[in-house]
Amino acid sequence: MDTHLKRKLPIAVFRKPKESQLTAVFQFGEDLFRTADFQEKGFVFAPFHSEENAVLIKPDELHKVQVPSILPTQKGELKINDIDKEVHINLVKKGIEEISTGNLKKVILSRRVDYSSSKKPVEVLQKLLANYPNAYCYLFYHPKVGMWCGATPETLVHIKNGNLSTMSLAATLPYTANTKPEWGPKEIEEQKMVSDYIREKLEHTVANFEIGKTESVRAGNLWHLKSEVKGNLPANADIKKIIMALHPTPAVCGIPTQKAKEFIKKNEGYDRSFYTGFLGEINLNSPGEISLFVNLRCMELSEGTASIYVGGGITAESNPESEWIEIQNKSLTMLNIL
Numbered sequence: 066m067d068t069h070l071k072r073k074l075p076i077a078v079f080r081k082p083k084e085s086q087l088t089a090v091f092q093f094g095e096d097l098f099r100t101a102d103f104q105e106k107g108f109v110f111a112p113f114h115s116e117e118n119a120v121l122i123k124p125d126e127l128h129k130v131q132v133p134s135i136l137p138t139q140k141g142e143l144k145i146n147d148i149d150k151e152v153h154i155n156l157v158k159k160g161i162e163e164i165s166t167g168n169l170k171k172v173i174l175s176r177r178v179d180y181s182s183s184k185k186p187v188e189v190l191q192k193l194l195a196n197y198p199n200a201y202c203y204l205f206y207h208p209k210v211g212m213w214c215g216a217t218p219e220t221l222v223h224i225k226n227g228n229l230s231t232m233s234l235a236a237t238l239p240y241t242a243n244t245k246p247e248w249g250p251k252e253i254e255e256q257k258m259v260s261d262y263i264r265e266k267l268e269h270t271v272a273n274f275e276i277g278k279t280e281s282v283r284a285g286n287l288w289h290l291k292s293e294v295k296g297n298l299p300a301n302a303d304i305k306k307i308i309m310a311l312h313p314t315p316a317v318c319g320i321p322t323q324k325a326k327e328f329i330k331k332n333e334g335y336d337r338s339f340y341t342g343f344l345g346e347i348n349l350n351s352p353g354e355i356s357l358f359v360n361l362r363c364m365e366l367s368e369g370t371a372s373i374y375v376g377g378g379i380t381a382e383s384n385p386e387s388e389w390i391e392i393q394n395k396s397l398t399m400l401n402i403l
């Protein structure tokens with residue numbers, strides 16, 4: 066992996082949640098390929114704004130190894146970056162105002178924070194694997210795209226043997242050991258909006274469509290609300306259409322989707338790039354097997370800088386100060402690694 070990175074060649078390395086196998090996809094040659102219809106074989110990496118097709122890393126060589134067991138890192142003093150607190154609070158207030166006009170029901174508002182870091186990518190990946198066994202941990206590099214890594218708790222879609230599964234994941238509270246979180250109406254509504262959206266998008270395409278019960282799940286130092294979703298695909302299903310119907314869900318964009326997208330583009334004041342896009346394997350193990358995740362709890366690594374991306378769902382009930390604390394807590398997932 067080190068040699069490949071030194072030669073500045075495209076690579077994607079990932080480990081699925083709760084699994085111990087690490088997969089590395091090596092592409093020889095720096096061509097920038099894109100998927101046309103998700104029928105290709107490889108690893109895809111898609112930005113939030115999907116005007117262009119997702120980047121594809123072709124598996125010129127594929128390696129699967131067991132993840133070496135590494136102990137989780139001891140957490141030291143964390144330096145949270147409070148710069149731009151006012152900027153974010155004002156953005157959230159603007160979101161709440163827009164919701165009060167009836168133009169939007171929900172919008173995810175985010176920011177990017179730069180930290181200086183000289184950590185080697187391999188070391189960052191090792192730490193992600195050791196600290197977040199329940200997350201999808203990855204490292205992605207393409208000389209024409211950049212270097213990204215993360216530990217995401219959110220599935221976009223899995224497809225295998227015609228069975229489809231996804232999840233409705235939203236709402237956040239700090240993780241507390243030994244006690245289950247107490248969710249308020251704001252959080253319950255916030256997550257329900259995601260479930261309703263998925264229902265609307267898939268119910269008529271997928272047979273035996275079913276949304277499971279909502280449960281609290283841990284993601285690092287956070288709790289979220291999650292419902293599992295499943296169904297069966299018809300034999301002639303258009304995979305690209307299904308993926309693009311789910312991306313972006315109101316867990317990362319908002320309701321209604323188009324208006325929320327426009328609000329985000331106009332007001333966030335930075336380019337989300339691949340944050341809140343999606344990534345993962347397509348047809349790598351067998352034709353028709355797809356395993357995609359939403360790019361959350363992630364960072365972009367460039368010379369001496371690690372840029373952490375975080376956001377949170379804003380509804381009519383949101384409190385700007387609490388939303389600020391929430392994204393600070395979310396940024397700890399990556400900050401713990403640096």
Ligand SMILES: C=C(O[C@H]1C=CC=C(C(=O)O)[C@@H]1O)C(=O)O
Nearest residue numbers: 235236237316361375376377378
């Ligand atoms: C947009 C993010 O999280 C989403 C996923 C789970 C909970 C969320 C929330 O509570 O707002 C967000 O919808 C992020 O981590 O940057």
